[in-house]
Amino acid sequence: MGTTLLFHNRFxxxxxxxxxxxxxxxxxxxxxxxxxxxxxxxxPVLFSNYMFKNFRETFSIHPHDIDLTVFLTLSILGCLxxxxxxxxxxxxxVSNIRLTSLIWSVLISYMLFLIxxxxxxxxxxxxxxxxxxxxxxxxxxxxFNFLLYKNSFYTRTDEQ
Amino acid sequence: xNNKIKIERAVNNITQDQLAQxxxxxxxxxxAIELKKFVPSTVLALKICKVFNKPVEEVFFLExxxxxxxxx
Numbered sequence: 001m002g003t004t005l006l007f008h009n010r011f012x013x014x015x016x017x018x019x020x021x022x023x024x025x026x027x028x029x030x031x032x033x034x035x036x037x038x039x040x041x042x043x044p045v046l047f048s049n050y051m052f053k054n055f056r057e058t059f060s061i062h063p064h065d066i067d068l069t070v071f072l073t074l075s076i077l078g079c080l081x082x083x084x085x086x087x088x089x090x091x092x093x094v095s096n097i098r099l100t101s102l103i104w105s106v107l108i109s110y111m112l113f114l115i116x117x118x119x120x121x122x123x124x125x126x127x128x129x130x131x132x133x134x135x136x137x138x139x140x141x142x143x144f145n146f147l148l149y150k151n152s153f154y155t156r157t158d159e160q
Numbered sequence: 161x162n163n164k165i166k167i168e169r170a171v172n173n174i175t176q177d178q179l180a181q182x183x184x185x186x187x188x189x190x191x192a193i194e195l196k197k198f199v200p201s202t203v204l205a206l207k208i209c210k211v212f213n214k215p216v217e218e219v220f221f222l223e224x225x226x227x228x229x230x231x232x
Contacts, residue, residue, distance in 0.1 A: 091185035093198055148188075155176070155191040 007085045015081025022074035041066050079137035087148075097147045105140035163220045166194050168212045183207040 029035050040063045048064070049056040087094050112135055116128045169179060176194075180187045183204060192198035193208075200208070209216045 089186045091189050092201055092204060093186065093189040093192055096198065151188040151192060154195070155188045 005084070006090065007081060009086050009088055011081045012085035015078045015083075015085060018074050018078030018081065020078075022071050022078060025074065026071055035067070037066075037070070039065050039067050043069075076133070079134070083137055083140055093151070094148070097144060097151075101140050101144040101147065104143045105136045105138075108139045109135035161199050161220060161226055162196060162223050163193060165190070165208065165219060168214065168219060172212060174211070179208070179211060182211050 025036060042061050043064050043066060045057055045060050045062050045064065047058050048062070109132065113128075113132050116132070117125075120128050165179075169176070174182075176187045176190045180190045183190075184207075185204065189198065189200075189204075193200050205216055205220055209219050212219060
């Protein structure tokens with residue numbers, strides 16, 4: 001018995017490394033005032049247009065700013081690996097905690113999104129939509145690790 | 161659902177850690193079951209009973225709160 005849709009435990013470490021790299025990728029230009037990689041790279045484009053330019057392209061290869069693309073790709077991949085990796089011993093209590101945390105995170109994420117939708121307007125709302133994708137992994141990781149810690153804490157303090 | 165795992169462990173002189181290893185779960189899981197914070201699956205309940213060599217209803221038993229309120 002057990003959840004089969006999970007990666008091996010070693011992928012958790014790789015996930016955290018990817019998350020750290022993506023954060024470093026965003027912090028580096030802020031601290032050192034220069035970019036780690038060339039920002040404008042020829043990339044395959046499915047669809048692209050800009051709000052204030054009369055410009056539109058479909059199914060082509062064009063130079064684009066990949067700063068946000070790299071950050072989002074690395075961080076989303078990292079989050080997926082961390083969340084969907086097994087614990088060292090993946091038993092039914094851990095599966096139960098996993099399910100509870102997932103329900104919590106989806107519920108909180110949508111509640112927050114609902115509140116922000118009703119209260120934030122203008123271009124800032126686009127940022128809300130973008131960064132809302134991190135609410136589910138963030139709440140999940142906090143809740144999941146908190147419950148695991150709480151359980152191990154009770155076990156430590158309980159007599160044998 | 162209540163259980164007598166703690167009593168059975170004491171009778172058989174088995175620690176939480178040893179029982180956890182025998183049924184391939186973490187010590188936290190055994191502790192959570194003993195504290196009634198987690199209800200194990202049928203497979204795990206049967207595995208635990210096999211360690212104590214007892215039928216399942218002697219280790220795990222239902223309480224009044226497990227039955228829905230009867231409407232007269």
